[in-house]
Amino acid sequence: MTGYEETLLTRAEMLEDTGDLAQPVLAVLAGAQGAGVDPRAVISLTAALQALDPGASTGYSAGSQKDRRDGSGYGSDSEFLEALSDAEDQVREHLREVKELQEQVLAALDRAQQDLGQARHDLAAARNALAAAYAMRTRQPCDGCHAARAAAIADAEAAVADAEARIADAERRIAICEAAADLLDPLAERLTRALAQLRTAPQDLGEIYELIYQFVRSGGKLPRYGRWIEGANA
16 A cells, blocks of 8 residues: 555655756856856856755856867857756756655645544444444353354454554555655755756846946947956956
C-alpha cells in the first residue's frame, strides 16, 4: 500500500538535486565575465546561483579592457539576456514540477490520514466485538453455543489484526509523505528565491548601465568586438 507514496518520495529526491539548474546560471556568469560585465550587474545572478547550489563558487572578476577577446564572452547584451531567459525558463519549469508534486503529496497525505482515522475507528469496534465475543455465554449441554463463541472470537480477532495492519500501513504512508514534504517545501522556497533573483537581473543591468543605454538610444553604437559593457575597474 506504500508503493505510491514511495514513488512520490523518490520523485521528490530527484527534484531536490538542482545541480543541473545551476549550470546554465554558471554559464551566464561565465559569459558575462568574459564580456566584462560590471560585477554589480550580476549580483542577482550570483544570489540565484547560491540558491540553486549553495556550494557553488560565486567568484567573479570583470577584468579590464585588454582582457576581452572575441569569443570569450557575450558579444552583446541581447546575447546575455537571451541566455538569462533560458536559465529562467528552466528554473520556472522545475518549480512548476515541484509545486505539482507538492499537491500530489498533500493529496496522498490526506488520504493516508483519512485511512488512519478509519482504521483506528475499526480497531475500536473490533476490540469491542472481541470483548463481547469473550463474554458470550455457553451452556451445558452445548447446543452449538461453544462453536458460535469460538467463531465470534476468531472473527473479532481477525478484524483487530486487519485494523492494526491498516493502521501501521497508514502510519508508514503518512511518514513517507511527510518526508517528501520535508524535501519539497524548502526546495520550492529555494527555487522561488532563485527565480526572483533571475528576474531581477535585467533590471540590475539596466540600472548599472543606464548611461550607456541612453547613449545607444540616442544613436550611439558600441563596438561589436570590444568589451560590450566595461567592468567596474576598466
